[in-house]
Amino acid sequence: MKQRALVWFRRDLRLADNPALRAAVDGGYDGIVPVFIHAPDEEGDWAPGSAQNVWLHESLSALSAALEALGSRLIIRQGPTEDAIDALIEESGASALFWNRLYEPKLRERDDQLASRIATDHPDIGLESFQAHLLNEPWDVETRQGSPYKVFTPFWKAIKDRGIRQPLPRPAALPDVWSRIGSLELDALQLLPDINWDEGIRENWQPGEDGAHDRLETFLADAAEHYDNDRDHPAVAGTSYLSPYLHWGEISPFQVMHRTEEWLAEQSGGAVHEHMASFQSEVGWREFSHHVLYHFPKTPDMPLDSRFESFPWRHSEQDFKAWTAGRTGIPMVDAGMRELWSTGYMHNRLRMTVASFLTKNLRIAWQHGERWFWDTLVDADLANNTLGWQWAAGCGADAAPFFRIFNPARQGERFDAKGEYVRRWVPELSDLPNKHIHKPWDAPDDVLENAGVTLGDTYPKPIVDLKVSRRNALEAFDQVKN
Template sequence: MGEPILVWIRKDLRLVDNPALFHALKDGIAVPVYIYDEDYEREWSLGGASKWWLHQALSDFESSIHKLGGKLIIRYGDTWSQLHELIHEIKPKAIYWNRRYEPHIVEKDQQIERMTSSKKLDVKTFNAHLLHEPWEIAQKNGNPYKVFTAYYKATQKQLVSNPVPKITQFSKIERDVYTESVSDLKLLPTINWTHTIEKTWNATENGGISLFKQFLKQKMMSYESGRDFPAKSIHSSLSPYFAFGQLSPRVLYHYLLKKAQTMHSASFQRQSEQFLRQLVWRDFAYHLLYHFPDTTVSSLNPLFTNFKWEKHEKHFNAWKKGQTGYPLVDAGMRQLWQTGFMHNRVRMVTSSFLVKHLLIHWKEGAQWFWDTLVDADLANNTLGWQWIAGSGADAAPYFRIFNPITQSEKFDHDAEYIKMWVPELRNLPNTYIHKPWETPQNVLNEAGIQLGETYPFPIVEHKAARARALERYHELKASQKT
C-alpha cells in the first residue's frame, strides 16, 4: 500500500483537480490534514462571511473524503506545531501541498518547507489555484506586467496545464489519529446573521459544479451583453468557489476551450472567451500581489502616499449600512451585507462612491469588503480597490468618477435591483426612483416615503463631491510636477 504522505490542505477543498491529493494517492497513502491557524494568515484572517463559507466547505470536503473511505484530519492552532506533531505520530515519508501566493503566506510556507526538509521529509508543492503562476508570465526584460491587456496577450501564448483526474478512493492509515470536528473551529457566528447567506448559497464542491452548469446552460450566451445589469444576474457567481478552491480554473478553462471547438459556434466562442478573460484577470491580480507585496496596505503608485483622504465616520457608516441616499449604492451595500456578495458593476459604483465621492481611503473599503464578502480574495480585493482609487496597476484614470445616478438609470433602468434591496422605495415611479430627492412631495406621499425618515437624503451632493474629488486629484498631479 505504500507509506503515508501528509497532504496539507488549504484553499483547495475539492476532489476534482487537486494535484497534491492526487499525487499523494499515487505515491503512497494520502493523509489529508486541514489546520485552522488564524495567526498564519496574519492580519488577513478570514472575515465573518468567509468563516461561514469555510465551515460549509470544510464540512462538505470532510464528508466527501469519508464517503471514499478516507479521513480528513482537522486541527486547530499553530501550523508548524500541528504538522510537527503529525509528523511524529504518522511518520510520513513526505508532505505535499498546493501552493498559495499571498506574500505573507509565501514567506511562511518557505519556513515550513525548510523545517520539514530538515526532518528528512520530501516536500512537493503544486499549482492548483491559477491558470498561470505569478512568475510564469513576464515581460521580455523579466519585469512583471502592470497593464492587464499586455498581460492577457502574453498569457495567450502560454499553454495552461491539464487538470489531474478526480479523486475516487482513499486508503486509510492503520493508526488512529486525533482530529477536531469542524464545529470545534467555531467558524459560525454566535448571533445568527447568516440566514440570507444560507438561503443564497450551496457552499459545496457540487454546489459550485451545479452553478457552473446552470451558468453554461442559462447565462453563457448572454454573458457579454448582460453581465453589467445587476437585476439580470447574468454573472456566474462562481467567485467564492474559486476563492476556497472548490472549483478548479484549469478544469473550466479546458472544458470551455474544448466545448467551443466542438460546437463550431462563433457566438459561443466569443462568450466563453469573455468569461475566460475574467479567469485571466484573477491570475493578473495574483501576479501583481506576488510581485508587489506591499499593495495590500500601500498604493502601488507612490504619488498617492500624499493624497489627502478624509476621515468621516458618519459617512463611512452610512456607506456600510446602505444609507447614503443613492439607491444603487445602497442596494449594493445591502446585498453585500445580506448575502455576502455584490454584483461586479455595483461593486465598482459603491467603491468609487466611497473613494471619490466621500474621499475615504480605499483601504477602509477593502477591509469592509474583506469582512463581509463570501468570496473575499486578497489579490482580487486589492487589485479592485487600487484600480478604483487610480493608485494601482492598470488603474482607472483619476477623472473617472462613477455617477451613481446615471449608472443606476443605465444598468438598472427599471429599478428591479433597487426594489429588491431597497424595499422602502418600491412604490416610487421609475421616473424618480434613481434620485428620490427630486421627487415631488405629493408623489412621495403616495409612495409612503418621508425623506430623512424612511429613506435618507443624499449624504453628499454628486456634483459638489465630484468637483471636490477632481480638485484633490489635481492637487496630487500638481505636486508631481513640483
C-alpha cells in the same frame, strides 16, 4: 516498510484536479492522511473575515463528507502549522508531505520557512508543492524588459493562448486513515458566528466542490451565451457566481477553462465565442491580480501609485457607517451595500460603483472599504480585493484614472433601467416610478408622496451632493497628481 503521505489541504478544498492529492495517490502510498490546519494568525492582518469563515465551515464539512465517501477522513488540527505538521509526521510516520501553492505574501513566507525547517529537521521527508490555484505561476509571466506586468491587456495577450494542463481525475477511493490519528471536531474551530446573521449566506450558496460544479453548469446552461451583454446588469443572474468557489479552490481555474472550452465546442454561432472570450478574460483578471500581488506584496495596504500616499482623504465615521449600512440616500449604492450584507456577495458593477462613491464622493481612503469587503464578502480574496479597490480609487495596476468618477445615479439609469435591482434591495423605494427611482431627491413632492417616500424619514436624504463632492474630489486629486 509502509509509506505514508500527508496531504495538506489549504485553499484547494476539492478532490478532483488536486495535484497534491493526486501525487499521493499516484505515488502508491498505502497511507494517505488528508489534513486541514486552522491557523488564521499566520495570515497576519488578513486572516479570513467573518463571511469567509462561514463559507470555510461549510466547505470543510463538504470536504469531510466527500473524503468519507471515498473511505478516508479529514483530519482537522489547529495551528501553529509547524507544530501541527511535526505532530502529524510523528503520529503517522509519514515520509512525504504534499501541498498546493498559494500566493499571499504572509502565506508564502510561512510556507518557505516551513519547507526549509522540515528539510533540516526531517531530511527523510519528501516535500513537494504544486501549481493548482493559478493557470500561470506569477513568476512565469514577464514583459519583454523582464519586469512584471502592470497593465491587463498585454498581460492577458501574453498568456491567453498558452496551453494549460488537463484537469486531474478525482480519486476513485482512498486508503483508510489510521484510527489513532485524532482530529478536532469542525465546531472546535468556532468559524460560525454567535448571532445568526449568516442566514442569507446559507440561503444563497452551496459551498463545496459539488456546489461549485453545479454553479458552473448553471452558468453554462443559462447565462454564458449572453455573458458579455448581461454581465453588467445586476438585476440579471448574468455572471457565473464562481468567485467564492475559485477563492476556496472548490473548483480550479483549469477545470473552469477546460469545461468552458468543451461547452464552446458544442455551440454553434460566432457570438458565443465572443461571450466566452469575455468570460475567460475575467478569469484572466484573477490571474493578473495574483501576478500584481506577488510582485507588489505591499499593495493590500499601500497604493501602487505612490502619489496617493499623500492624498488628502477625509475621515468621517458617520459617512462610513452610512455607507456600510446601505443608508447613504443614493439608491444604487445602498442597494449594493445591502446585497453584500444579506448575501455575502455584491455584483461587480456595484462593487465598482460603491467603491468609487466611497473613495471619490466621500473621499474616504480605499483601505477602509477594502477592510469592510474583507469581512463581509464570501469571496474576499486578497489579490482580487486589493486590485479591485486600487482600481476603483485610481491608484493601482491598470486602474481607472482618478478623474473617472462614477455617477451612481447614472450607473443605475444605465445598468438598472427598470429599477429592479434597487427595488429588490431598497424596498422602501419600490413604488417610485422608474424615472425617479435612481434619484429620489429630484422627484416632485407628489411623486414621492404617492410612492410613500418621505426623504429623511422613510429613506435617507443623500449624505453628499454628487456634483459638489465630485468637484471636491477632483480638487483633492490636483494636490497630488504631479
